Structures are given as C-alpha cells and as structure tokens.
Amino acid sequence: MKKGIVFVLSGPAGSGKSTVRERLMQKGRNFHYSVSDTTRKIRGAEKDGVDYRFITKKEFEDGIAAGNYYEYAQYTGEYYGTPVSQLTPYIEKGVNVILEIEVVGAMQVKKRDKNAVLVMLLPPSYAVLEKRLRDRGTESEEKILKRLARSREELQYFDEYDYFLLNEDGKIDECVRQLEMIAEAESNKTKNNPDFPNEFFK
Amino acid sequence: MKKGIVFVLSGPAGSGKSTVRERLMQKGRNFHYSVSDTTRKIRGAEKDGVDYRFITKKEFEDGIAAGNYYEYAQYTGEYYGTPVSQLTPYIEKGVNVILEIEVVGAMQVKKRDKNAVLVMLLPPSYAVLEKRLRDRGTESEEKILKRLARSREELQYFDEYDYFLLNEDGKIDECVRQLEMIAEAESNKTKNNPDFPNEFFK
Numbered sequence: 427m428k429k430g431i432v433f434v435l436s437g438p439a440g441s442g443k444s445t446v447r448e449r450l451m452q453k454g455r456n457f458h459y460s461v462s463d464t465t466r467k468i469r470g471a472e473k474d475g476v477d478y479r480f481i482t483k484k485e486f487e488d489g490i491a492a493g494n495y496y497e498y499a500q501y502t503g504e505y506y507g508t509p510v511s512q513l514t515p516y517i518e519k520g521v522n523v524i525l526e527i528e529v530v531g532a533m534q535v536k537k538r539d540k541n542a543v544l545v546m547l548l549p550p551s552y553a554v555l556e557k558r559l560r561d562r563g564t565e566s567e568e569k570i571l572k573r574l575a576r577s578r579e580e581l582q583y584f585d586e587y588d589y590f591l592l593n594e595d596g597k598i599d600e601c602v603r604q605l606e607m608i609a610e611a612e613s614n615k616t617k618n619n620p621d622f623p624n625e626f627f628k
Numbered sequence: 629m630k631k632g633i634v635f636v637l638s639g640p641a642g643s644g645k646s647t648v649r650e651r652l653m654q655k656g657r658n659f660h661y662s663v664s665d666t667t668r669k670i671r672g673a674e675k676d677g678v679d680y681r682f683i684t685k686k687e688f689e690d691g692i693a694a695g696n697y698y699e700y701a702q703y704t705g706e707y708y709g710t711p712v713s714q715l716t717p718y719i720e721k722g723v724n725v726i727l728e729i730e731v732v733g734a735m736q737v738k739k740r741d742k743n744a745v746l747v748m749l750l751p752p753s754y755a756v757l758e759k760r761l762r763d764r765g766t767e768s769e770e771k772i773l774k775r776l777a778r779s780r781e782e783l784q785y786f787d788e789y790d791y792f793l794l795n796e797d798g799k800i801d802e803c804v805r806q807l808e809m810i811a812e813a814e815s816n817k818t819k820n821n822p823d824f825p826n827e828f829f830k
Contacts, residue, residue, distance in 0.1 A: 546818070552829050584825045589816045604816060611813035614791045614806060616748070623786045627754050 428619060430456075430517040431612055432539050433524045434532045435605075437547030438577035440558040442593045442601075446547060447526050449602045455609070460512040460525045463489065466504035479509075497527065497534035506531070522609065529583045536586065543612050544587040545605065550594050552577070630821060632658075632719040633814055634741050635726045636734045637807075639749030640779035642760040644795045644803075648749060649728050651804045657811070662714040662727045665691065668706035681711075699729065699736035708733070724811065731785040738788065745814050746789040747807065752796050754779070 437443040451459050464478045465486050474480050481489075486505040489495055496514070498507030508525055516523045525535065535542050549555045555577055559570050584590065589608055593601045612618065639645040653661050666680045667688050676682050683691075688707040691697055698716070700709025710727055718725045727737065737744050751757045757779055761772050786792065791810055795803045814820065 548828065551827075578829075581825050581828060584818055585822075587818050589813070590818050590821065590824065591816060604812070607809045608813045608816065610806070611791070611810045614793060614810065616786055616789050616792050619792065620787075622792065623783050625753075626750065626783060627780075 428520050428621070430458075430519065430521045430523060431609070431618060432513065432517065432535060432542040433457075433522060433609065433612075434535050434542060434544045435524060435526050435547060436529055436532050436544070436580070436583075436587070437593075438549075438555060438580050439573045440555050440562075440577075441547040441549055442598065443526055443547045445598060446591075446593060446601055446605060447524060449598065450524065450605055453602070453606070455606065456520075456522055457609075458512075458516045458521050458523045460508050460523050462506055462508055462512075462525075462527065463495075463498075464504060464506045466506075478506075496538065497525075497531040499528055499530040499534075501528065508535075529580050529586075532583070533586060541615075541617060543589070543608065545608065546580075546584060546587040546590045547593055547601070548581075548590055550592055554595070630722050630823070632660075632721065632723045632725060633811070633820060634715065634719065634737060634744040635659075635724060635811065635814075636737050636744060636746045637726060637728050637749060638731055638734050638746070638782070638785075638789070639795075640751075640757060640782050641775045642757050642764075642779075643749045643751055644800065645728055645749045647800060648793075648795060648803055648807060649726060651800065652726065652807055655804070655808070657808065658722075658724055659811075660714075660718045660723050660725045662710050662725050664708055664710055664714075664727075664729065665697075665700075666706060666708045668708075680708075698740065699727075699733040701730055701732040701736075703730065710737075731782050731788075735785070735788060743817075743819060745791070745810065747810065748782075748786060748789040748792045749795055749803070750783075750792055752794055756797070 435443050435447055447459065451457060461475065462478050463481050463486060465481060465483045468474060468480050490498065494509055495507040496510045498505060508527065513523050532544055536544060549558060556574060559573055591601055591604055637645050637649055649661065653659060663677065664680050665683050665688060667683060667685045670676060670682050692700065696711055697709040698712045700707060710729065715725050734746055738746060751760060758776060761775055793803055793806055
C-alpha cells in the first residue's frame, strides 16, 4: 500500500506559514495537520487541541522519556514537539501529514524519514519581513529585533530544505497552489511508489 | 543567475513520450527540446534537424572522439546522442532543456548533472502496453516481442528515475499537466536557487 508523505512547513515569523497551511487544509486534500504539543501558554484566539495541545512541562518530559515524540525542540524555555500519534498512523494509512515546525525539529524529521519533504516559506526579502513584523504593531521593538535575528538563523538552514516558497504580499493563493504542486509532484516520485514495477507486470 | 534544469523523459515504445513532449513544447513554456543526433535511417514523417539530426557513423564517431556528446548510446547497431551544444548553452542562459532519451543515456546524464530530473513515462500496465503495440498493426510479431522484452529491461531502471508518470488512455492532457507540475516544483527546489539567501538579505 502507498504510504503518506510527511511535509514539513517552516518559515520565520511573518512568513505567513499558518495562513498557508490553513488554506491548504481548507482545500480538503489528502492531508492531516499534525497538532503539536507545547508547554507554552495559550494565546489569543488559540484553541487547545486545534492549534496546539497545551500540556505541562512534567507531561512533556514524561512523553520524551516514553519516546512519544517524533521530534521536539525547546525555544525560549518552552517545549514544542510532534507526538508520534499525530504522524505514524496517518502515514501508514496513506494520508499525507503536514507539520508546521521550526528548523531544529525539521532537521530531526529529515534524519528519521528520508522521504520527508521540507519546505521553507519565505517573504520575498528581509526588508519585506521587517516591514510585516513592524506593521503588526503589536510587538515591542525588542521582540521584533529578536524575531529578525532568528530569521537570519533560520535562513542558514535554507540548503537543508528541499523546496522554498515565496509568500509575496497579496499572493497567498499562488503560494498555496505551489505547495499543492509540490505535493502532487512528490506523489509521483518513484521512491514514494516502490511497488509500482511489480503492479505493472501483474 | 538561475540556471536551467535538465529534464530527461524516457519510456518504452508505446508509452507516448513523443506526444507528451510535443504537447509540453506547444504550451510555450521555458523549455528547449534537445534534438539528438542519430546514425539510424530517417523514417516516415520525420524531419532532419527537427526529430533528429541524421548523420553518418563516421560523423558520430568523430563527435565522440571530440567530446561533443553530453551522452550517447548504441541500440541495434545505431548511435543516438545528445550534442553538448543542444544542452549546455541553454542551461547557462536559464532555459530548461528536455531530452527524450533511453535509459542508458539517462544514467549518463544523471552522473554528469546531479540536478538533472529523470522522468519515466509509463502506460498503466504491461497489458496496456502490449495492447497499444499490437493495435498499431504496423509491426511484425517479432518486433513487438522485442519491444516488450525491452520494456522489461527499462522498468529495471525505475528506481534510478526521480519521477514516474502514468500515461493512461485518453488522459494525455493530465499527463502533460503533471509534467508541468514537476517542472514547476523543481524550479522551487532550494538546490536550484542557491543564490536566494544572499538576494534575500540584499
């Protein structure tokens, strides 16, 4: 049976990755969105079990010890991780899984699954990224500078990703369409269809 | 400057690869079709310089000695090859090149260019392939059996190809669309855009 493919979507704050992922999910394609666990506090309109599963540090560390995480990482003192249960059962059933995770976790996924597809979402330039972060108008200068510094670190992983996608202002539909094309192309990879030659001669 | 990408299209006789390639070219996308040299005789409606460049054995072997071929192979005593001049200048100018070549040549391209994209075009099954070859009604039983035997050999290279495309009866447009999607996805590969991070921070 044909397995599902793991798609990792990463990108700096301000790249629009949540919006792109939500639009992709709305299209009702063969995707499961993997809900991560985190120990950080719930924010604004976030819903427990939808955006993240919000758990305690103790619960997260017990999960690590039990081998329940496919990948995990720590940022600013909080844990973020993908439970195996959000990934493996779907892949086995032939459903693609999309993870919206940071670069450190993405590298763990890449190591565990050679067929995982890593996509980095980016604004057209650093200048645009900075403008987007400032235009939000909700964050302190200190936080904006931290996010910008972090984006520089993230770009260092560019070569480790398979694809990059530009999310230009006002062109989010085009960006989602390109992500769909990547998914469709990947499903035509020979390595994702190892049984085909046998079926061909049946 | 962004370089063009080499796309190799292979597939058994009866897979429809010439038709798929012609339809792709008609769409006027950023593709150059690489016209191969061959020493075999011109057939039917073929045009010299369009389908192949038809040359003598002496000319071909002089070309090999001069290093003029990007790849070449021999089938049933005749040479087939891709002149460097059909490929390198286009890639350097950022134009994608499509080669319609056999598995042996494809392996040479793969060795020379890590970024080359190998696509194998296939009918849905061996039974369909056999039916297509017989329905042509123009070839001897011996020739049909030879072509079928050769298709078995070609399928052994399945894993060496990056992608496979099914060309189902009456669905050639779908097949061309998928080839276009592969091309678009490949143009979003980080390895095909190594200068992006520098441009990003400019």
